[in-house]
Amino acid sequence: QETWQYEDELGNRLGQKVTALDRVGIYVPGGLASYPSSVLMNAIPAKVAGVKEVIMVVPAPKGVLNPLVLAAAHLAKVDRVFTIGGAQAVAALAYGTETIPAVDKITGPGNKYVAAAKRAVFGQVGIDMIAGPSxxxxxxxxxxxxxxxxxxxxxxxxxxxxxxxxxxxxxxxxxxxxxxxxxxxxxxxxxxxxxxxxxxxxxxxxxxxxxxxxxxxxxxxxxxxxxxxxxxxxxxxxxxxxxxxxxxxxxxxxxxxxxxxxxxxxxxxxxxxxxxFSSPLGVYDFQKKSSIIYCSETGSKPLAQTADILAQHEDLEAHARSARYRYQS
Incomplete structure (x- = not known):
């Protein structure tokens, strides 16, 4: 999605500024289930969205890491890979450690402990979903x-x-x-x-x-x-x-x-x-939107009058006066 704006006949402009997330973490299974396809499905939309840095965490039981997982990470242009898994990997991505940087959002499938950890850190970071069994x-x-x-x-x-x-x-x-x-x-x-x-x-x-x-x-x-x-x-x-x-x-x-x-x-x-109530992971999951609101001097007056009335009914006098200044000046 791209940034857009609309201007009305009074010169007021509304729109949305679409911005990619700065840093995301992708969790990739690497224990009993090792899936290079999961690397591609998480990292590619993040890169298409324009995410500056993609951090991957993947468990390496007994120090063994699937070479196809690393190959997929290379092809998908993952920036950094850390061999850590489980709930502790999710915590590291959410809060950061001396070696693992904190991210803005965590995506990717995992076992029930990973799912529970993602649920626990939601709010500190964004997550894609609480994924259950296939x-x-x-x-x-x-x-x-x-x-x-x-x-x-x-x-x-x-x-x-x-x-x-x-x-x-x-x-x-x-x-x-x-x-x-x-x-x-x-x-x-x-x-x-x-x-x-x-x-x-x-x-x-x-x-x-x-x-x-x-x-x-x-x-x-x-x-x-x-x-x-x-x-x-x-x-x-x-x-x-x-x-x-x-x-x-x-x-x-x-x-x-x-x-x-x-x-x-x-x-x-x-x-x-x-x-x-939810959708597949996509490029839109790695972007966020900021509302754009611009009022011209002429266009602000009828809006300010409406805001003044509503603020008074909500007993928010400073709100009302702030709006009133715009149409009484």
């Missing part, structure tokens, strides 16, 4: 082009993330529901992270049969999923009915896995139902 909701209607093994693997692509990840399948077809359940079991027999995926499905997974499309849309909006796949012939026909979702993957050739890496939009998305 989620996907796949919706289908048993159409001829559907492939049960594709749908099953799309669900498992989230389930393998974490034992408390959420994978939900919603369909209007009982036959399709049964076919997908069978394909899930087949895939679990040979997936490397089958144990994690199986626990995830047991803990938070669901296969839901709905009576019609309308009920399916109601379930989607109730869940407000992080990732929503519309595996139907005409996904555009459903778009107006969807009010709450972090990212919407349109059609059966658009798996969520593409969105994780290279589709274009950010993969840092609202989770745990927060898509009801």
């Amino acid at each position: 989620e996907v909701l796949v919706y289908a209607e048993g159409e001829a082009q559907d492939c049960a093994d594709w749908l099953a693997m799309d669900l498992l692509s989230q389930a393998e993330h974490d034992r408390i990840a959420q994978a939900i399948f919603v369909t209007t077809s009982e036959k399709q529901l049964e076919e997908v359940a069978i394909e899930i079991e087949k895939a679990l027999a040979e997936l490397p992270k089958a144990d994690i995926a199986r626990d995830s499905l047991k803990n938070r997974g669901a296969l839901i049969l709905v009576k019609d499309r309308e009920e399916g849309m109601a379930v989607i909006n109730r869940v407000a999923p992080e990732h929503l796949e519309l595996s139907v012939d005409n996904p555009d026909a459903l778009l107006d009915s969807i009010r709450h979702a972090g990212a919407i993957f349109m059609g059966r050739h658009t798996p969520e896995a593409i969105g994780d890496y290279c589709a274009g939009p950010n993969h840092v998305l609202p989770t745990s139902g927060t898509a009801r």
Whole structure:
């Protein structure tokens, strides 16, 4: 976004000055889950926004750091990298230490301790969101082009993330529901992270049969999923009915896995139902806006009269007099 101004017929000007943040900190997982893609998804929009300095923190268990994470940091032009993780890394970014500079905003995913730390320091610094476990909701209607093994693997692509990840399948077809359940079991027999995926499905997974499309849309909006796949012939026909979702993957050739890496939009998305009121991470998250207000001598008079009246009713006499001087002079 860019700075803009508007001038009315009396010469008053209103607008917004858009300014990039000075310094941001990005948290990148580096323990059980090490994701170079998370570096790109956080650092690139920060740099596009014009942030002067991007600081990255990443845990290095036993002194080992994923070389792909460092390569991604180099490509995304991260300014400084510190090998520290967990809640203490968030605290260091928020308050600063002798070696780690304090930042203006912290973004990026982490475990429950990182999420709790971000919640605790909010106010001292800005944060992107309180991210929970990864989620996907796949919706289908048993159409001829559907492939049960594709749908099953799309669900498992989230389930393998974490034992408390959420994978939900919603369909209007009982036959399709049964076919997908069978394909899930087949895939679990040979997936490397089958144990994690199986626990995830047991803990938070669901296969839901709905009576019609309308009920399916109601379930989607109730869940407000992080990732929503519309595996139907005409996904555009459903778009107006969807009010709450972090990212919407349109059609059966658009798996969520593409969105994780290279589709274009950010993969840092609202989770745990927060898509009801929040948005994906973007360039706008690394900018702030200042209101611009200019009143001409002529244009200030009617505004000052209005302000005078309101201030009197709020029993703020200095406010009233300050405004009054502008139209009685």
